[in-house]
Amino acid sequence: MERSAKDHLFQQIALVTQAIANPHRLELLDLLVQTPRSVEQLAQASAMSVANTSQHLQRLKQAGLVVGERQGTTVIYRLTDPVIIRLWYEIRQVALSLLAGAEWALNRYRPQRQQLPTISLAALQAGMPHGDVYLLDVRPLEEFAAGHLPGAVAIPLAELPQRIDELPVDKLIVTYCRGPLCRYADEALLLILASGRRGARLEEGVAEWLLAGYPLAHS
Template sequence: MNSDAVKYKSQLYAELARVGKGLSSDKRLEILDLLTQAPKTVEHIAKETGISVANTSRHLQILKDSRLVKMTRDGNHIIYNLSAPQITSLVRLLITVGENELSEMRAIQVTADNQKNVKTISLEQVRQTYRQSYILDIRPRDEYAAGHIKTATNIPLEELTDNLDKLPKQQQIIVYCRGRLCPNANIASQILNENGYNAFSLNYSYYDWQDDITE
């Protein structure tokens, strides 16, 4: 093969491998999935992922070098966001491939869905019932503000127990959070059902809802 052609393709694959480096860590994948919901500060990302601010900063630097995230400054805070809308599609596609090809992922999800007092509902089932249901978004307020199901009420998970009296006991409640890798919808539905509500966990995100359901 022509040496210039070899050099050309080698350089391009080397650049593309930078994206692969960004994706080659479970924590960096978690950070990317988190940023599909809304822009975040380093401190917020560290809190949500359960890793130190220092380690979060190192992961973010690798993601920045991979051109997967970008940063802006807001006063004393540095805000991180996905560098392009297509990265949301990339993260969602990766999750879909994992669920389809990795039986271990599905086994973990099935175990979580079969916990006591957890009831789940599919997007297909939701199409038939959501207009008569109470939709509960349990994400943090910044993520709700960035985009949410039109009729959804926002009560962040950590505030749910203190606000149970605001929820209807005579109406089906559909709970959603960040999507298929987030356990919080199951946790919230479990809390509600243990307290006499009729709650179903929708293990899909607002963005899945947008793709699947026309309001």
């Protein structure tokens, strides 16, 4: 009885590890960290079919990681608990710290990451109150609206080439997006530097900001 009870306990825990042992489901978690989304929105953002996205969401739901809430005729999926942000963060950190292949893949996905100037959270917080830094959120607008770093201005990456003249020329422009696995901020920073402005990338995103104990702003 004791052995079977312990086996059952570990089987229940394994539901979580089995659910996240898939790259597509990890990407869905990464997207849901930013904001709740419908199946269709997640499918578009992850370049998967709606049918495949729905199947992956059901696996995550069975493991208690996401929940679907009906809003009219649409089901909106969200993370069930903020602790899942920590889970995703730690999985990512372990992979990047211990697996050379993960670091190689990140460099391949973000080929300019080693050459671009960066800024730390501490330096960002020191510069913002004095007006020395212009913080630019280049994620999609729905992600910005769901929660963003205080003081940030939203210009989605797709709009930035046409709106580059809106940016100041006398401040350090700091770009950020979904975190280190997102290259939107890199691409935005390259445009900013090419325009003759000063810039830097913040590697962290809203997940890291929350895990550091800071509140998000909402529009």
